[in-house]
Amino acid sequence: MTTTGEEHATALGGPWWWARWRSAVLDVGLAVASAVECGVEGVPFARDAGIPDAAGVVFGVLAGSVLVLRRKWPIAVVLVAIAITPAWMGFLMGIVGLYTLAASELPRRIIGSLAGMQLVGTLIVTFVRVRQGVAQGDWTMGDWFVPFASLATSIGLTAPPLLLGLYVGARRRLMESLRERADSLERELQLLAERAEERAEWARNEERTRIAREMHDVVAHRVSLMVVHAAALQAVARKDPEKAVRNAALVGDMGRQALTELREMLGVLRTGGAAVRRDSVPLVAVGVAAAAAASRVVDDEGVADGPCLSDLDVLVGQSAAAGMVVDLSVEGETRSYAARIERTAFRVVQEALTNVHKHAAGAKTHVRLAHRVSEIAMQVENEPPPELMSASSARLPSGGNGLVGMRERVVALGGVFVSGPTDAGGFRVSAVIPAS
Numbered sequence: 157m158t159t160t161g162e163e164h165a166t167a168l169g170g171p172w173w174w175a176r177w178r179s180a181v182l183d184v185g186l187a188v189a190s191a192v193e194c195g196v197e198g199v200p201f202a203r204d205a206g207i208p209d210a211a212g213v214v215f216g217v218l219a220g221s222v223l224v225l226r227r228k229w230p231i232a233v234v235l236v237a238i239a240i241t242p243a244w245m246g247f248l249m250g251i252v253g254l255y256t257l258a259a260s261e262l263p264r265r266i267i268g269s270l271a272g273m274q275l276v277g278t279l280i281v282t283f284v285r286v287r288q289g290v291a292q293g294d295w296t297m298g299d300w301f302v303p304f305a306s307l308a309t310s311i312g313l314t315a316p317p318l319l320l321g322l323y324v325g326a327r328r329r330l331m332e333s334l335r336e337r338a339d340s341l342e343r344e345l346q347l348l349a350e351r352a353e354e355r356a357e358w359a360r361n362e363e364r365t366r367i368a369r370e371m372h373d374v375v376a377h378r379v380s381l382m383v384v385h386a387a388a389l390q391a392v393a394r395k396d397p398e399k400a401v402r403n404a405a406l407v408g409d410m411g412r413q414a415l416t417e418l419r420e421m422l423g424v425l426r427t428g429g430a431a432v433r434r435d436s437v438p439l440v441a442v443g444v445a446a447a448a449a450a451s452r453v454v455d456d457e458g459v460a461d462g463p464c465l466s467d468l469d470v471l472v473g474q475s476a477a478a479g480m481v482v483d484l485s486v487e488g489e490t491r492s493y494a495a496r497i498e499r500t501a502f503r504v505v506q507e508a509l510t511n512v513h514k515h516a517a518g519a520k521t522h523v524r525l526a527h528r529v530s531e532i533a534m535q536v537e538n539e540p541p542p543e544l545m546s547a548s549s550a551r552l553p554s555g556g557n558g559l560v561g562m563r564e565r566v567v568a569l570g571g572v573f574v575s576g577p578t579d580a581g582g583f584r585v586s587a588v589i590p591a592s
Contacts, residue, residue: 173227173228174227179227183223183224183226183227184224186223186224186226186248186252187220187221187222187223187224189248190220190221190222190223190246190248190249190252191216191217191218191220191221191223192217192220193216193220193245193246193247193248193249194215194216194217194219194220194240194245194246194249195213195214195216195217195220196216197216197243197244197245197246198212198213198214198215198216198217198243198245199212199213200212200244201215201216201243201244201245202215216245219236219240219245219246219249220245220246220248220249222236222249223248223249223252223253226252226253226256227256230253230256230257230260230262231257231262231266231270233249233252233253233256233257234250234253234254234257234270234274235270236249236253237249237250237253237254237274238250238270238273238274238277241274241277241278241281242277242281244281244285247313250274250278250313251313251316251317252317254270254271254274254314254317254318254321255317255318255320255321255324256321257270257271257321258271258317258318258319258320258321258322258324258325259321259322259324259325259328260321260325261325261329267318267322271314271318274313274314275310275311275314276310278309278310278313278314279306279307279309279310282305282306282309282310283302283303283306286301286302286305286306287302290302365564369561369564369565371418375414375418379414380510380513380514381406381410381474381475381478381513382407382410382411382414383513384478384479384513384517386403386407389403389404389407406477406478410474463498463499463502463503463506464495464498464499464502465490465493465498465501465502465525467502468484468502468505468523468525469484471502471505471506471509472484472509472523475509475512475513475521478513479517479518480509480512480513480517480518480519480521481519481520481521482509482520482521482522482523483520483521483522483523484523484525485522485523485524485525486524486525486526486527487524487525487526487527488526488527488528489527490527491527493532493591494592496569497532497569497589497590497591500565500566500569500571500589501525501532501534501587501589503561503562503565504534504536504562504565504566504573504585504587505523505525505534505536507558507559507561507562507585508523508536508562508585509521509523509536510558511558511559511583511585512536512538512583515541515583516538516540516541516582516583517541518541518542519538519539519540519541519542519582520538520539521536521537521538521539522535522536522537522538523535523536524536524537528591529591530590530591530592531571531588531589531590531591532588532589532591533586533587533588533589534586534587535584535585535586535587536584536585537578537582537583537584537585538582538583539580539581539582540580540581540582559575559585562575562585562587563575566587566588566589569589569590570589570590571587571588571589571590572587572588573586573587574586574587
C-alpha cells in the first residue's frame with residue numbers, strides 16, 4: 157500500500173540519527189562485522205609493523221567500528237577506509253562506506269573525488285602487494301598478472317558499490333518526489349472538493365432565491381389585488397350590492413388564477429423530482445433535483461408558459477378594476493423578445509404595480525414601455541396617494557423583497573435597474589434590459 161509523505165514521516169522514529177530502529181540495528185551489525193574483520197586483519201599488520209598483536213587488534217577494532225557512523229558522516233567513513241587501505245584491512249568498511257556515500261544527497265563531485273581516491277588507493281596497495289608476492293615467489297605468473305590483478309581488484313572493490321549506491325540514491329529521490337507529488341495532489345483534491353462543496357452550496361442558495369422570487373412574483377400581485385378588492389367589497393357590500401357582487405367575482409377570478417399558476421409551478425417541481433426517491437438518496441440530492449426542476453420554470457422557454465409583454469393590458473386592467481387609475485403608454489415599434497426578457501419586463505411592471513397597491517393605494521400611476529433599437533425600457537411611476545387611502549394601504553404586509561427581486565432579475569440579464577422616490581412625493585421604478 158502506498159503511503160503519503162506525512163504518513164511516511166509519522167512512521168519514522170529511531171535513536172539518535174537513525175530514522176528507524178531497523179536501520180540502527182543494521183548499522184550496528186555492519187559495524188561489528190567490520191570491527192571483527194579489521195581486528196583479525198590487525199594481527200598481520202602488527203607483525204609487519206613490529207608492534208604487539210594486541211595493539212594491532214585494538215587499532216583494527218577501533219577503525220572498523222567507524223562504520224556505525226556511515227549514515228551520519230559517510231565522508232568520514234570513506235576517508236578512514238582509504239586511510240587503512242595500506243594496512244590491508246577495512247575492505248567491508250570501504251565497500252559499505254562507498255555505497256552509502258553514493259546513495260547520499262552529497263554533490264556528485266564529492267562522491268566522484270572520494271571514489272577516485274579509493275580506487276587509486278586500492279590500485280596502489282594491490283599493485284604493491286601482488287608485486288611483492290610475485291617477487292617472493294608466491295605466484296609464478298607473467299609480468300601481465302601484476303597490473304591485471306591490481307586493476308581488477310581495485311575496480312571490483314570500487315565500481316559495484318558506487319553504481320549500486322547511485323542507483324539506490326536516484327530511486328530514493330524518485331520515490332520522495334512521487335511521495336511529495338502524491339501529497340500535493342491530495343491537497344489539491346481536498347481543495348477542489350471544498351471548492352466544489354462551496355459551489356454546490358452557492359448553487360443551492362441561488363436556486364432557493366430564484367424559486368422564492370418566482371413564487372413571490374406569482375403570489376404577491378394577485379393576492380394584493382384580492383386584498384384590495386376584499387376591502388372594497390366590505391365597504392360597498394350594503395350600499396351597492398351589484399358592485400359588491402362584481403368585486404366578489406373579481407376576487408374569485410384572481411384567486412383561481414393564483415392557484416392555477418401555483419399548481420403549474422408545483423407541478424413542474426413535482427415532475428422534475430418524481431424520479432428521486434427520498435429514502436434512497438441523501439436529502440441534498442432531493443433539494444438539488446427540485447432546484448433544477450424549478451430553474452426550468454425560470455430559464456427554459458418551453459417548459460412552462462410564462463407571462464409576456466402582450467399580457468400588460470390585462471395586468472393594467474386588473475389594477476384598474478381594483479380602483480387604481482393606471483395610464484399605459486407604449487413607445488416604439490412593438491416586437492417580440494426572448495422569453496426571459498419578456499418575462500422579466502412583465503414581472504418588473506407587475507411588482508411595481510403591486511407595490512403601488514401596498515404602499516400608495518388610490519394613487520394615479522403611469523406605466524411607460526419603450527421599444528428601442530437594442531434594448532427595452534420600462535418605467536412605473538405613481539403620484540402621491542390620497543390621504544384618505546393611506547390607512548387602507550398600510551394594511552397590506554410587505555416582505556421587503558420586491559425591489560430586491562426586480563433588481564436581481566434585471567441585473568441577471570445585463571440590464572440597469574433604478575428605483576426611488578420622486579420630488580413630487582411619489583415613487584418611480586425604472587429598468588432597461590438589453591434586447592438580446
